[in-house]
Amino acid sequence: MTSILSEETRLRDEIAEVGKSLFDRCFTFGSTGNISARLSNGELLMTPTNASMGSLDPARLSKFTAEGVHVGGDKPTKEAFLHQCMYCARGNSGAVVHLHSTHAVAVSILEGLDPDDVLPPLTAYYVMRVGRLPMAPYFPPGDAALAEAVRERAEHSHAVLLANHGPVVAGKTLKEAQYAMEELEETAKLFLMLRGERLRPLTPEQVDALRQT
Structure with missing residues (x-):
């Protein structure tokens, strides 16, 4: 019991720390986006509704049972x-980050992209931290149909872009999910900066070598 309580305290503080870091560096704004982390007993901690990531109170985070029932903290x-279906699809995930980050959202609005892999492999770190980025079709926020669309795509990728909405990324740890999300946003920014230019993405052989290591 003591170890779970100390783990929960640590994760609550880490969620608030990561949220403030993302907010202060303009990866999120207002009360948009949300973060969750999974305890070793399967329970979830998640940022509540209408909360700014820049001023999260660790004690007020929403808490869920391993079965997804809200049992404590502010209104979820x-x-x-979105978080719960990512955990279902990615069984080894310990955290999920969902943002409405500007450049990734901009990419999610463009026509003519490959919905199975939206961004090209521009850098080694994008390949290593994000890999493939499938896009789920648009559904209104809170629509349960979005859960199934995300779950299907998350079975093959730990990052999914929601059309006209934003990215959701799972990681083994909260830091891993944070870093992958940041890499995704910066790659989206690069992609938009380079539109109209002739690109030299990594070759399939280079991508395969990175994935193997």
Whole structure:
């Protein structure tokens, strides 16, 4: 019991720390986006509805049982199902980050991209931290149909881009999910900066070598 309590305290503080870091560096704004982390007993901690990531109170985070029942803290975000379906699809995940980050959202609005892998492999770190980025079709925020669309794509990728909405990324740890999300956003920014230019992405052989290591 003591170890779970100390783990929970640590994760609560880490969620608040990561949220403030993302907010202060303009990866999120207002009360958009949400973060969750999974305890070793399967329970979830998640940023609540209408909360700014820049001023999270660790004690007020929403808490869920391993079965997804809200049992403590402030009212949960209506996007809680996004996190829960990512955990279902990615069984080894310990954290999920969902943002409405500007450049990734901009990419999610463009026509003519490959919905199975939206961004090209521009850098080695993108390949290593994000890999493939499938896009789920648009559904209104809170629509349960979005859960199934995300779950299907998350079975093959730990990062999914929601059309006209934003990215959701799972990681083994919260730091891993944070770093992958940041790499995704910066790659989206690069992609938009380079539109109209002739690109030299990594070759399939280079990508395969990175994935093997």
